[in-house]
Amino acid sequence: MDIYKQLEDLTLSNQLSLEEIPNIDLYMDQVIQLFESKFSSSKRNDDEKVLTKTMINNYAKGKLLFPIKNKKYSKDHILLIAMIYQMKSALSISDVGKTLKGINHQVSEGDIQLEEFYGSYLRLMEKNVELFEEFISSQQNSVGEEINNKEVSEADYLQQVLLILSFTGMSNFFRKAAEKMVDNLVWKEENKDEA
Template sequence: MENKISEIIALLDLDNKLTLEEIPDIDLYMDQVIQLFENKYAETKRNDEEKILTKTMINNYAKGRLFFPIKNKKYTKQHVLLISLIYQLKGALSINDIKKILDQLNEKIVNDQFQLDNFYESYMQLLDVNAKNFKIDVEDCAKDVTNEIAQYADEDATYLEKLLLITSLVNMSNFYRRAAELLVDKIENSKSDKPD
């Protein structure tokens, strides 16, 4: 199983990320934003039918006020950075939760001339750390599963081993998602505690 885990981790392409340098400093039309994401993340799609980003998605993000309003149908570099964050967050959080956590950031960008580039660079640094930790965690999980499955004298042991690994990975994913949701609630609660 350990060799297969290394293959699976390699297929995840964990080092693939949209860096600041890859985002143009000029404003982009929606089709250009979509193309940027498609080009960057095409290899991460589960199948050919899956879409990375669509006009409908971007319009829904705009209507839901997940990012500050665009001007002249063009998206600034800051919009693209926010869309990149949304793209990553939507795998684990609801759109409503994403809006809650990005509201204050959007306000800072609009009102304080907040340098989103610096924040995004910090996010990129942590992404690298998270990818390294993930590899170690998944390899450790696979070892635990292999040890656990050794007690089964079953002709379907390979299937059962994969099933146990899937359930273990999903459990870990759920733990992380629930922790993130609790932090979302703390952000929301701290906003409501502020005096008007």
């Protein structure tokens, strides 16, 4: 079994770079087109949508984005949508909203340069890809040791099942850790509002 061949198609390092985002405001259809062109290779099947009008409208209604002006999305809106895109598969929309509440406020007030923050995020994701690849190698070795005495035809299947179990287990660990952090996330402006 060649796990690397199977995971090659994941395009883990595929992120929306700052250079790919136009410096002009975009209409919703243009935003959707940008995301479809960038992330279509990440879709599991052709029926899956990367981003839809309904999704964007729900993000706006749920206050995951600071207010849109004249039906156009700024570069900062697009950066937020890119971060939402990454978080929504692991966290509830409510948790994503809570996570980004302070960021949205700071962007609206001009207290944060979102491009700089997003650049930090992109650098962390590059490191995460490296760590993931190291983890895959380690897990494949561990699984191989667990299955080393099985028949070849049976071993391949059992290795894949153990890897699936391991990956979903780690995914759950990370999701639970993220949820715990969301539950304990305190933005200093929230404390001012309550005082």
